[in-house]
Structure formats: structure tokens, C-alpha cells
Amino acid sequence: MRTDVHIEDLLRRLAPRVLGVLVRRYGQFDACEDAVQEALLAAAVAWSEEGIPESPRGWLITVADRRMADQLRSEQARRRREDRVAAQAPADVSLAPAPGDDQPPEHDDTLILLFLCCHPALSPASQIALTLRAVGGLTTAEIASAFLVPEATMAQRISRAKQRIKATAIPFRMPAEADRADRLRVVLHVLYLIFNEGYSASFGPDLQRGELTREAIRLTRAVQRLLPDDGEVAGLLALMLLTDARRSARTGADGSLIPLAEQDRARWDRGSIEEGIALVTDALSRTPLGPYQLQAAIAAVHAEAARAEDTDWPQIVALYGVLERNSPNPVVTLNHAVAIAMVRGPRAGLDLLETLDGDERISTHHRLEAVRAHLLEMAGDRTGALASYRTAARRSTSLPERRYLETRAARLR
Amino acid sequence: MKYMLLIYQNPAGFEALSEEERSTVFEDVDTIVKELTESGEWIGGDGLADLSQTKTVKVRDGVPAVTDGPYLEAKEHLVGFSLFECESVERATEIATRWPDARYWAVEVRPLMGAGGVEM
Numbered sequence: 042m043r044t045d046v047h048i049e050d051l052l053r054r055l056a057p058r059v060l061g062v063l064v065r066r067y068g069q070f071d072a073c074e075d076a077v078q079e080a081l082l083a084a085a086v087a088w089s090e091e092g093i094p095e096s097p098r099g100w101l102i103t104v105a106d107r108r109m110a111d112q113l114r115s116e117q118a119r120r121r122r123e124d125r126v127a128a129q130a131p132a133d134v135s136l137a138p139a140p141g142d143d144q145p146p147e148h149d150d151t152l153i154l155l156f157l158c159c160h161p162a163l164s165p166a167s168q169i170a171l172t173l174r175a176v177g178g179l180t181t182a183e184i185a186s187a188f189l190v191p192e193a194t195m196a197q198r199i200s201r202a203k204q205r206i207k208a209t210a211i212p213f214r215m216p217a218e219a220d221r222a223d224r225l226r227v228v229l230h231v232l233y234l235i236f237n238e239g240y241s242a243s244f245g246p247d248l249q250r251g252e253l254t255r256e257a258i259r260l261t262r263a264v265q266r267l268l269p270d271d272g273e274v275a276g277l278l279a280l281m282l283l284t285d286a287r288r289s290a291r292t293g294a295d296g297s298l299i300p301l302a303e304q305d306r307a308r309w310d311r312g313s314i315e316e317g318i319a320l321v322t323d324a325l326s327r328t329p330l331g332p333y334q335l336q337a338a339i340a341a342v343h344a345e346a347a348r349a350e351d352t353d354w355p356q357i358v359a360l361y362g363v364l365e366r367n368s369p370n371p372v373v374t375l376n377h378a379v380a381i382a383m384v385r386g387p388r389a390g391l392d393l394l395e396t397l398d399g400d401e402r403i404s405t406h407h408r409l410e411a412v413r414a415h416l417l418e419m420a421g422d423r424t425g426a427l428a429s430y431r432t433a434a435r436r437s438t439s440l441p442e443r444r445y446l447e448t449r450a451a452r453l454r
Numbered sequence: 455m456k457y458m459l460l461i462y463q464n465p466a467g468f469e470a471l472s473e474e475e476r477s478t479v480f481e482d483v484d485t486i487v488k489e490l491t492e493s494g495e496w497i498g499g500d501g502l503a504d505l506s507q508t509k510t511v512k513v514r515d516g517v518p519a520v521t522d523g524p525y526l527e528a529k530e531h532l533v534g535f536s537l538f539e540c541e542s543v544e545r546a547t548e549i550a551t552r553w554p555d556a557r558y559w560a561v562e563v564r565p566l567m568g569a570g571g572v573e574m
Contacts, residue, residue: 241568411574
């Protein structure tokens with residue numbers, strides 16, 4: 042339906058700001074969200090035929106407002122019929138303020154909406170779906186197709202999330218100061234998950250899914266504009282930009298995965314890299330350290346190396362050391378082991394990997410075996426490497442990753 | 455992660471169940487499907503027609519051979535599948551545990567391969 046990219050961008054940008062106005066006017070987040078979604082669909086049709094109106098935001102608010110008013114009127118009529126209480130006059134919806142005049146145009150409820158959609162009472166799958174629809178302005182069909190599930194499944198996740206918000210009576214306002222940091226962490230994690238879903242899919246013809254990275258970057262950029270002094274927001278945006286910069290270099294013409302060390306770095310997107318480096322450098326110099334900044338800093342060190350062999354591995358080892366102390370988890374240890382192997386040799390890396398063998402969070406994961414295979418190959422243990430590549434390939438549930446691991450194994454046979 | 459549940463039965467064993475036991479099997483399935491649909495985890499699923507309706511197709515040197523009956527002779531065989539997406543393998547296993555066929559025969563939980571991947 043939405044073929045015009047310019048109209049689509051505009052609609053997605055306006056979606057949360059129109060929704061904010063409606064929710065402030067009527068409460069009832071769930072009904073307002075439906076009304077805005079209908080207004081977006083109506084606009085996509087009308088604007089591509091008649092052109093973009095002079096005040097697109099005002100147009101959307103008027104249409105969404107009319108839907109809400111219609112719905113409230115029919116609900117009130119139904120309630121009157123049910124209750125047989127004719128004396129109770131309905132609120133005169135025609136007295137509602139004229140569209141758009143109750144908030145200055147620069148007012149932006151995007152952040153409040155994000156906190157609402159990423160409320161800890163919702164499951165991660167629901168947080169992601171609702172964020173993309175209510176804040177991202179995507180249709181349910183678009184989200185379903187991005188996550189490769191039927192539209193009915195995605196519609197159910199969204200409606201369940203909205204029911205939950207209603208049932209829990211989550212208020213439409215910024216979280217209390219004391220909870221703000223924890224709640225922001227959830228928002229950033231949801232944006233990170235959306236980015237990863239898109240990034241892992243963003244090669245070959247699967248553009249619809251790859252578009253999720255663009256959405257995640259757009260939403261994180263919006264958060265960064267609203268919270269310019271938060272180092273972790275800047276760090277996450279930098280991490281996304283620095284990772285996404287490698288997008289076109291990481292896939293071969295046949296759709297196979299190309300590891301970082303073998304990528305044609307001339308194909309990395311310099312614009313994204315420069316923006317990412319500037320963001321993370323600024324954040325590190327003036328805000329408290331956090332995991333997204335550290336991961337972005339590591340990505341920046343990779344991005345700064347003109348050739349793989351120019352990589353400043355001691356710097357990366359040091360950064361992983363800080364990251365392991367700051368927010369320890371087995372994936373960090375795994376990457377730390379690779380960096381240590383590059384500085385002190387494969388045996389040192391393999392020794393660190395052994396500490397993960399008893400960690401049930403990762404001990405049966407294909408990535409542990411894949412890294413072990415790589416380090417064994419570096420150490421010249423072809424038999425061991427072959428066995429580990431094969432184990433890793435069997436454990437992987439990703440087709441391109443399995444194919445990559447099988448190819449590595451075949452080279453050692 | 456998306457999972458497929460492969461549901462196995464022994465046809466003679468199923469026929470040997472009492473009417474009440476069989477109704478419970480169907481009711482339990484309805485309950486789980488309803489729950490998974492409401493939670494937004496359900497993707498799809500179906501039962502398979504009787505084994506006697508199976509055609510096995512083999513192509514050798516470009517020549518197709520079609521025979522009646524299953525590829526593998528086994529005491530238990532596939533009678534249905536369901537497809538869902540959930541947060542963890544623990545949740546997938548929990549769903550499988552509640553599938554009534556698991557009480558009499560077995561169900562298998564198999565993760566689906568995804569087309570996505572990240573460079574290493």
C-alpha cells in the first residue's frame with residue numbers, strides 16, 4: 042500500500058507524535074493506537090493520490106481524532122442501551138480541542154510512548170511488536186513479515202500487549218526518577234533486539250527484514266535527540282551505526298557470510314563509521330561508562346583498522362577486560378578469548394574458553410565451538426579444529442552460519 | 455526461536471484408548487492451542503491423515519517411483535505437527551510436556567533453521 046518512500050518516512054516519523062496527542066486527549070492508549078493506525082493507512086492512500094497536505098501532522102490528528110470520537114460515541118450509545126440510563130449525558134466530543142492546538146508542534150511524547158511499549162510487564166516479543174507499531178508507525182502486516190510469522194500471530198502479540206497495558210493501568214507519563222535508569226535499559230534492549238533481528242537477516246533478497254536495522258537506528262536516533270546526555274543511548278546508536286557500516290561487506294555474491302577479517306573494508310560505509318566514532322568518543326569523554334559504549338568502542342577500533350592485520354588487538358583486549366568487569370556475560374568472555382588469542386597466541390585464548398565449558402548459558406552453544414575451532418586452527422591443530430567446526434555446524438540454527446562452518450570444516454579435511 | 459513439535463502416535467495404541475481418554479486428548483490439544491494463540495506464540499499446525507493415505511515418492515536417475523504407504527516402517531509415526539515461536543527452549547519443552555500424546559507416546563521439539571546469520 043505505502044509505495045512512496047517519502048510518504049512512508051513522514052508517516053513513521055509522525056506516528057508517535059500523533060499518538061501522543063490522542064492519548065493525552067482521551068486516555069485509552071489501546072483505542073487511540075488503533076485510531077492512529079487507521080489514520081496512517083488512510084493517509085498512505087490519500088496522500089499518494091492527492092499529495093501531502095500542508096500540515097501532515099494536523100491532517101493525521103484530525104482523522105485519528107474523528108475515529109476516536111466516532112468510537113466513543115458508539116460506545117456511549119451502547120452503554121446507554123445496556124444501562125438504560127438516558128439521563129447520563131455523553132461528554133460532548135465536539136468540544137474537544139481543535140486538532141493539534143493543545144500541544145506546541147515541537148512537543149514530542151516519543152519517549153513516554155517508548156517507556157510504555159517497553160514496560161517490563163510485557164514479554165520481549167510483545168515489547169518489540171508494540172514498539173514497532175505504536176512508536177515506529179509500522180503496520181501489523183509489515184512487522185509480521187519482518188519477523189516471518191503470520192499476521193494473525195503478530196496481531197495477537199500487539200493486542201495482548203495493549204490489553205496488558207490496560208489491565209495493569211500503566212500511566213501515560215515518564216517513569217519515576219528512581220526507576221528511570223532501569224526502564225531506559227529495557228527500552229535500549231528492545232531497540233537492540235530489533236536491530237539484531239534486522240542485522241542478522243540483512244543480506245540477500247531479505248530486504249523487508251533488513252529494514253528493521255533502519256527502523257532501530259531511526260528510533261534510537263530519536264531517543265538520542267531527546268536524551269543527548271545519556272552515554273548509553275549514544276553508545277547504542279554508535280554500536281548500531283558501526284555494525285551496520287559493515288552490512289554490504291559481510292556477504293559474498295553467493296550469499297555466504299564473510300568473516301570480519303576477510304571483509305573488503307573499502308565497502309564499509311565511512312559515513313556511518315565516522316558518525317559512530319564521533320558519538321562514542323564524545324560519550325566516553327563525558328558520561329559514566331556502560332556496556333553499549335564499550336561495545337561501540339570495540340567496534341570503533343575494528344573500524345579504524347584499514348586492513349585486518351592493522352587491528353589494534355591490545356586495545357581490544359583492554360576494552361573487553363573493562364567490559365567483562367562492567368557487565369560480565371559468557372558472550373563477552375568468548376569475544377575476549379578471540380582478542381587474547383590475537384595478542385598472546387591461540388593457546389591463551391583456548392585457556393580462557395575452557396572457563397566457559399562449565400557455564401550452561403553457553404556450553405552447548407554453537408558459538409563457543411566455532412571460536413574454539415578457529416583458535417585450534419590458529420594453533421595448527423587441524424584434527425581438533427575439524428571436530429569443533431563440525432560440532433559447531435551441527436549446533437547452529439542459522440543456515441548461513443552453518444554453511445560457513447561446514448565450509449571451514451571442509452577446508453581442513 | 456521458532457520450534458516445530460512433531461507429534462507421534464501408535465495407531466493401535468490410540469484405538470485402544472477409552473472414549474473418555476480420547477476426548478481428553480482432543481480437549482487438551484484445544485486448550486494448549488488456545489493458550490498459545492492468545493499468547494501470540496502460535497504459528498500453525500495440523501494433524502496428518504491416516505498412514506494408509508501416504509504416498510512415498512522416489513526419483514532415481516530422473517525416474518519417479520510412487521508407492522503407497524510410508525517411507526519408514528515404524529511402530530510409532532508422525533500424526534501431526536505444530537509450529538510456534540517462544541522465548542526459550544525451556545518454554546518449548548514445557549509446551550511439549552503438556553501435549554497429551556507425550557503421555558502415551560512421544561513428541562519431539564525441533565528448532566527451525568533460520569535464514570539470518572551474523573559474521574564471525
